[in-house]
Amino acid sequence: MTKSVLESISESGFCSGCGVCAGVIGPTVITMKPSPRGYLRPVLRSELSAVDNTMVASICPGIRIGLQADAVAYVDDVWGPVVKLRSGHAVDPELRQQGSSGGAVSALSLHLIESGQVDFVAQIAVSKNDPLRNEVQCSTSKADVLRAAGSRYAPAAPLERLGEFLATGKRFAVVGKPCDIAAVRNLARVDSRIDRQIPFLISFMCAGVPSMEGTHELVRALGMQGDELQSFRYRGDGWPGMARAVSRDGRVAEMDYARSWGTILNRHLQFRCKICPDGTGELADVVCADAWYGKDGYPDFAEQDGRSLVIARTARGEALVTEAMGAGVIAAANLDISEIARMQPYQLARKRLVLARLLGTRLRLGWMPKFRGLRLLRCALRASPLEWLRNAVGTYRRAVGEVVR
């Protein structure tokens, strides 16, 4: 039997785990399940029809991302389309405190709900039954948005219920990682409901998704086991906020962000994230990120009041941000584009090296994803030839797919 495109994507390590295939084709055919390596992957419950196969090939962001920049945007080689760039925070102190950075994503989400522009916001939140599990939530209130606030550095499939949400006929916004947003844009090319029902796509910069094993290692480093937890968060409740585990018998353990992300979680990233051409959410209407203050040439992770980088990438995104500022929902000041490199050095480095990594992937696996409009060649020309070669060779060695690793 010939392999379905879905199986080829997963086996090559190109799946990002967004769940769009399951969301669109439906849970009777595809469900998202944890893989042996602790990532979320689509599992086939029955054979894919030829039509479904073609659909997966055209919407999967693991193998296809194409940027068509909004006509009003300036397109920076590294940072992508920018209509306006600001740094700021949610004015509501609770949203700012609970948010990962300055709570801007949460503030914009709540504004969309309260102003009636959407019926709900589809976003990831911690499961009510399992403090380590992420699930899709339809937020319709401040309490919902607060429950979803904060980054969850583990597999999450925001699009696994997309078909169900579209079938309601309601209007909603989607919050997701850059690959999640790219999947919705891919779908918009073949499903006219997307433009009618999803007026806003909000994203955040993403360095990559760690496996569940990363979370378990973090929990163990905090002196606990996953099955004894009452609650767990990766960060938030401050900026950057502590990773915090609370056991059912009331023990509390914390770890700062520099250690939790920098020494544990970032060693568990899935392969697709290492060859990601868009860590900065170029296809979103608005993208937020940590507006880190620099210290000695590196971002400073000392605890302080939260600050978000807020980039409006489309005219629609800019209208949302200015409206939210006018309504007193977000406070923000203009920022020069040269500031982003100091705040996001990892994103700058990866964008320059992605083409080298893709080349290593192509040579090893015989195929690679199709990424268009993301200026990878122009960015590659800014990297040092030695670094470029090292990354191409390193990826050639590592790109062995998910089945045999």
Ligand SMILES: Cc1cc2nc3c(=O)[nH]c(=O)nc-3n(C[C@H](O)[C@H](O)[C@H](O)COP(=O)(O)OP(=O)(O)OC[C@H]3O[C@@H](n4cnc5c(N)ncnc54)[C@H](O)[C@@H]3O)c2cc1C
């Ligand atoms: C895996 C991962 C990697 C990241 N890498 C970077 C990075 O390189 N640079 C950077 O500046 N920021 C990164 N962030 C994002 C950053 O931590 C903040 O989320 C971002 O700055 C927005 O902050 P905020 O306070 O506006 O968001 P908040 O108001 O706290 O809202 C966060 C939103 O993110 C959603 N969310 C949380 N976890 C996930 C998930 N796993 N999948 C989909 N949606 C999720 C929540 O539903 C919520 O809507 C990353 C986040 C994640 C989850």
